[in-house]
Amino acid sequence: MNPNLTLDELSVVIERQIEKQNESAQDDFCGLSPTQMGNWFDASFHQLQGVTINTPEDLSASPVMRYLTLIFDDAMKNDGSFKATAKGNLPAHLVKQASELLSEFAVSQFAGNISISEFAGSNEDKFNALHYTRILAEIAGIIYRRSGRYHIKKAAQAQYQKQGIHGFFKSMLDAAVSQYNWRYFDLFEDDVDLRMYWLFMVWRLQQHACIEQLTDEVITAFPYVLEQLGVISGCSLEKSLDILIESRFISRFLQFWGFVTLDPKQGFSLDREPRTVQLQPLLADTFHFTVNV
Incomplete structure (x- = not known):
């Protein structure tokens, strides 16, 4: 609104606006800021912010x-x-x-x-x-x-x-x-690397323990994931992603570590019926989130 700003002064204003936007909570990220999400995407394991990863005293359940x-x-x-x-x-x-x-x-x-x-x-x-x-x-x-x-x-x-x-x-x-290839145990045809979203998914699952809700949150935060997805026969894109998340993230990551359990008797359906996991004490003992949302 100030016509007398120089290009250098305008650059400072733009940088401050970008910084303000990057630090602001975003509904699509469930209240996280782009800066926080960027850290969870790019930071090394020991440089993650907004979460403390502990070694539980009792590992017998893992x-x-x-x-x-x-x-x-x-x-x-x-x-x-x-x-x-x-x-x-x-x-x-x-x-x-x-x-x-x-x-x-x-x-x-x-x-x-x-x-x-x-x-x-x-x-x-x-x-x-x-x-x-x-x-x-x-x-x-x-x-x-x-x-x-x-x-x-x-x-x-x-x-x-x-x-x-x-x-x-x-x-x-x-x-x-x-480093581990999460596709190792399955034959699904897709280009989705769920490892990118692993910490976001752990955080969300701790809040509601629902696979379908977790899938919807991933799609809202990262809509391009659907473009990388190969449709599983007879399933919608959303259901196909449900299946990948259940197989690679829930069953063959969290469950292998003893963080959650999933009742197989809930069964498979082409419909998106809500399926819940049982959060185990080891999950909360390991991941303590301090993000403010």
Whole structure:
């Protein structure tokens, strides 16, 4: 409104307006500002703002961390390594020990036929949660395979002796959200990388525990996600995204870690009927959000 502003002065005004806009709460982001959302998108795991990620004192409810403990204990009894199978998988005795833990986890209330459980199996190929844990441990630089054996890195052995399994919680979680391929276990055809939205989705799910509401919030905040989506036969775009979020984020991330459980008896439907997850104490023990909305 001031015709006497110089270009430099006008640039300062524009910069201040942009900064004000970026710091303002946006309804499409459920009350977050673009600056806060940008941090959750781009910041490294240890530079996230508006959330504190803690290592819970009790990790016994986390399948991933319990399986990692078995891997450590088995290796530490044998000078830091153990023999892999001919296919390069974890040995049968370790798979058996991991399967026997199922009754101790919250997901056991939904356990049906062991042959199709993701938390038990006769070998690693049939035991998705254990296979996932082994992959994360390799990505996180904790274990490696050489000459037909799995080895725990020397630094990791020393850390385990000093801190126990708690010393690896954050590095494993970081590997899960920043490096692991969330499409690994499915055959869906799409270009959606849900890892980009992982912290936003954790925050929202803590508020309402509803998969369909979470999907709608993701679509509202990031409408371009629908352009990346391959439609699942017989489903709408929204339902297709429901399925991806349930499979990749709920079942094979949060549930593998012991953060939530999902009752499979709620069943699959082509309609978008509200489905809820059961939030487990480990979720609140790990993620403490301090965003003001």
